[in-house]
Amino acid sequence: MSQVLVAAVALLVGLLGSVVPGQAAVVRPAAAGxxxxxxxxxxxxxxxxxxxxxxxxxxxxxxxxxxxxxxxxxxxxxxxxxxxxxxxxxxxxxxxxxxxxxxxxxxxxxxxxxxxxxxxxxxxxxxxxxxxxxxxxxxxxYEGALPGLGWQALGRLQTPAFTMSFTPAGMTYVGADTQYSIDGLGDGEIIGSVAGPLQATGTLSHVEIDPGDGSEFLECEPDLEERSRGCEHVYLQMSHDQTTEDFEGRPGFAAQARLVYDVTFTMGGVEVNLPGVPDTLESPWNGTVVPVGEIQALVRTR
Structure with missing residues (x-):
């Protein structure tokens, strides 16, 4: 009986091959996944x-x-x-x-x-x-894909957060010169991250201001040294009937501004023209409430 058992073991080893102690038999797939x-x-x-x-x-x-x-x-x-x-x-x-x-x-x-x-x-x-x-x-x-990438590059330009104020501070008056200021412009240039080989750069062109009283928009030229933008408007009516109010509860005109940039696209540092892609960029509007009063004149008779 023992001879038969030894023969069976020998036959099994011959069929499977030698096995190194400590190794398990592994079934490998025909191809890697x-x-x-x-x-x-x-x-x-x-x-x-x-x-x-x-x-x-x-x-x-x-x-x-x-x-x-x-x-x-x-x-x-x-x-x-x-x-x-x-x-x-x-x-x-x-x-x-x-x-x-x-x-x-x-x-x-x-x-x-x-x-x-x-x-x-x-x-x-x-x-x-x-x-x-x-x-x-x-x-x-490829060359024909550049306009599509231009839209992507344009979308990577981020306009800065800015604040709008006016003088005379707090309240202005009918017939007075009201000056607007925009703070937070940075150095006037914004640069987007690359989209494939393209990169967009925006250079501040001007600021559009809506005085809020129904008059036409104003365009103000840049003043990059002071990092602010100022331009003037004369209100011709009081704001007592307006629904918007300032922090002190005074009714005022909802004046607002937005930044307008000229946009250029470069590929490898060389400027390229992209038909159909806008060459300007406008920021979201941001604004302030401008209360407008009236200076009462006292007339005396002699």
């Missing part, structure tokens, strides 16, 4: 929806987002069929969502090929195939 593939990154592609996204280019691609040309020989793909007529990825004719529908905070920055690349959804027509190539991926924006 996305979680262990360096080309795949877990991305939140929509609120609450996570997917493994392949961030590695396909073998036939020369680079991201260009025309796919080689040595100046022109594009390698057919860009004659809409909407896949924006750029080439190798031999694939593609389009992309510009600007990216993903907020930049969700981009896999650790894998970004260069600061000029953006992470977005791409659809391509593949020669000889009916099925579209669809992927979230890095691309370097």
């Amino acid at each position: 996305p979680a262990s593939d360096p080309c795949y990154v877990l991305i939140q592609v929509s609120p609450g929806v996570f997917e493994y996204v392949n961030i590695c280019p396909d073998p036939d691609e020369d680079g991201g987002g260009g025309d796919g040309g080689e040595g100046g020989g022109g594009p390698r793909c057919d860009l004659t069929e809409e909407p896949y007529d924006e750029f080439c990825l190798g031999t694939k004719a593609c389009r992309a969502d510009i600007p990216s529908p993903l907020p930049e905070s969700e981009w896999p920055e650790a894998h970004r090929p260069s600061p000029d690349h953006i992470f977005t959804f791409v659809q391509c027509r593949v020669p000889g195939q009916d099925e579209l190539y669809e992927r979230w991926r890095w691309i370097e924006p």
Whole structure:
């Protein structure tokens, strides 16, 4: 009986091979899954929806987002069929969502090929195939994408918080010169963060002021040395019938102001023209209540 047991053990060892003490037998999958593939990154592609996204280019691609040309020989793909007529990825004719529908905070920055690349959804027509190539991926924006990125760059300009005041402080009077001041302008320049290769810069042009009494808006020129802006208006009526009140409960005109900036766009430090993208930016309105009284004159007879 013992001889039969020894023979059975020997046969089992021959079938399984030698086992090193302390090691367990491991069953390995035929192929590695996305979680262990360096080309795949877990991305939140929509609120609450996570997917493994392949961030590695396909073998036939020369680079991201260009025309796919080689040595100046022109594009390698057919860009004659809409909407896949924006750029080439190798031999694939593609389009992309510009600007990216993903907020930049969700981009896999650790894998970004260069600061000029953006992470977005791409659809391509593949020669000889009916099925579209669809992927979230890095691309370097093509020339036609710049206006779309310009809107994104424009949206990254933040106008400063400012306050509005007037003199004579507290209350002005019918027929008197009322001067408005705007404080908190900074140095008159605002610079946005980059959107792909584009960056927007705003230079303060002027301040628009609505006196609140139904008269036309005023335009005030910048006074950057004092970081304030002043211009004058003469109220021709009292504010006793107004519904807005100041902190002391006095009715007044709801005067307000907004900052207006001239906007330029640069790519690599060089200014570019973006048709269809606004070249001015207006801040939100901010204001103050201006009570307007009347100086009573006393007339004496001799």
